[in-house]
Amino acid sequence: MREVVRVPTVVTTETKARAGSSVGELPVLEAPRKVAPKDARELSRTFFNRMAVLEEGTHEYQYARNTLIEMNMSLVRYAAGRFRARGDEMEDIVQVGTIGLIKAIDRFDISREVEFTSFAVPYIVGEIKRFFRDTSWAVHVPRRLQEARVELAKATEELSSRLGRSPSVAELAALMNLSEDEVIEARVASNGYNSTSLDAAIGSDDEDAALSDFIGVEDPALELFEDFHTLAPLLVELDDRARRILHLRFVEEMTQSEIGAELGISQMHVSRLLSRNLEKLRKGMLDGAG
Structure with missing residues (x-):
C-alpha cells in the first residue's frame, strides 16, 4: 500500500x-x-x-x-x-x-x-x-531597594578590594552617590532576600536546638487574663438580673427556656436581655482594647 x-x-x-x-x-x-x-x-x-x-x-x-x-x-x-x-x-x-x-x-x-x-x-x-x-525575596521589598541591594553588593566588593577591609557606611554612600540613611536602608532591606527555616539548628554544640526554640509564642492564658481584666468592671456596671442571666447561661450552662423558668419570664425576653447585655459588653471590650 x-x-x-x-x-x-x-x-x-x-x-x-x-x-x-x-x-x-x-x-x-x-x-x-x-x-x-x-x-x-x-x-x-x-x-x-x-x-x-x-x-x-x-x-x-x-x-x-x-x-x-x-x-x-x-x-x-x-x-x-x-x-x-x-x-x-x-x-x-x-x-x-x-x-x-x-x-x-x-x-x-x-x-x-x-x-x-x-x-x-x-x-x-x-x-x-x-x-x-x-x-525571589523572602519578604516584599520595594523595587528601588531591591535595585539598591545589587548596587550595594557591587560597591561593597569594590571598596573591600581597594581598602583591604570592610567599607564604612560613609565610604559606601560616597561611592554610590547616596545618603548614609539610604545605604543603611539598603542594608536592612538586604535581610529580606533570604529567610531561615524555624527548624534550622542553632549552634554547633547542641544540634537539637532549633531557631523556633528561641522565639516567643503567644500565651493564651495571658490573653485570657487581659480579657477578664477588661471585662470585670463592665460586669459591675450591669444590674443584678443581667448578671444573674449571664451567670445562668455561661456558668451554669442553662438554656434560655430554663433561665426563663428560673426567673419567671419568657424565653423570648431572656433572648432579648442576653443580646442587649452581650452587645453592651462587646462594645465595652472593643472600646477598652482601642
Missing part, C-alpha cells in the same frame, strides 16, 4: 476557503508551535507585514497576532532554558517569558529591518529576570 504523508503545519488560504473559512491573505497554520524555528522566521515576516496594514481588533489581525505568539514559542523555551538552574518551575518561567514575547510582538516594527528573534529575546529574558527580581 502506498504511504500517505500528511503535512499538518501549513494549509493554504485557498484550501481553507474551500472548507468554508478564510483569514484573508495569510496562510492557515494548523499547528503553529510545530513550525521549525527556521520556517518560523520566514513566516513571521509574512505575518508582521500583514499585521502592519490590518486594523487592530479584526479577526485577521487577531489570528496573525495569536499565530505569531504560538509560532515563536521556541524563543521562549530557549530563553527559559538559561534559567533552569534557578530551581523554579519551568512552566512558570515559560509563562513569564511568554509575556515578554507578546510585548515584543506588539512593539515590533517590520520597517526597521531587524530580525524579530534579535528583537524578541531581550524582551523575553528581561521579563524573566524581572520575575526573579520581584519574587
Whole structure:
C-alpha cells in the first residue's frame, strides 16, 4: 500500500476557503508551535507585514497576532532554558517569558529591518529576570531597594578590594552617590532576600536546638487574663438580673427556656436581655482594647 504523508503545519488560504473559512491573505497554520524555528522566521515576516496594514481588533489581525505568539514559542523555551538552574518551575518561567514575547510582538516594527528573534529575546529574558527580581525575596521589598541591594553588593566588593577591609557606611554612600540613611536602608532591606527555616539548628554544640526554640509564642492564658481584666468592671456596671442571666447561661450552662423558668419570664425576653447585655459588653471590650 502506498504511504500517505500528511503535512499538518501549513494549509493554504485557498484550501481553507474551500472548507468554508478564510483569514484573508495569510496562510492557515494548523499547528503553529510545530513550525521549525527556521520556517518560523520566514513566516513571521509574512505575518508582521500583514499585521502592519490590518486594523487592530479584526479577526485577521487577531489570528496573525495569536499565530505569531504560538509560532515563536521556541524563543521562549530557549530563553527559559538559561534559567533552569534557578530551581523554579519551568512552566512558570515559560509563562513569564511568554509575556515578554507578546510585548515584543506588539512593539515590533517590520520597517526597521531587524530580525524579530534579535528583537524578541531581550524582551523575553528581561521579563524573566524581572520575575526573579520581584519574587525571589523572602519578604516584599520595594523595587528601588531591591535595585539598591545589587548596587550595594557591587560597591561593597569594590571598596573591600581597594581598602583591604570592610567599607564604612560613609565610604559606601560616597561611592554610590547616596545618603548614609539610604545605604543603611539598603542594608536592612538586604535581610529580606533570604529567610531561615524555624527548624534550622542553632549552634554547633547542641544540634537539637532549633531557631523556633528561641522565639516567643503567644500565651493564651495571658490573653485570657487581659480579657477578664477588661471585662470585670463592665460586669459591675450591669444590674443584678443581667448578671444573674449571664451567670445562668455561661456558668451554669442553662438554656434560655430554663433561665426563663428560673426567673419567671419568657424565653423570648431572656433572648432579648442576653443580646442587649452581650452587645453592651462587646462594645465595652472593643472600646477598652482601642
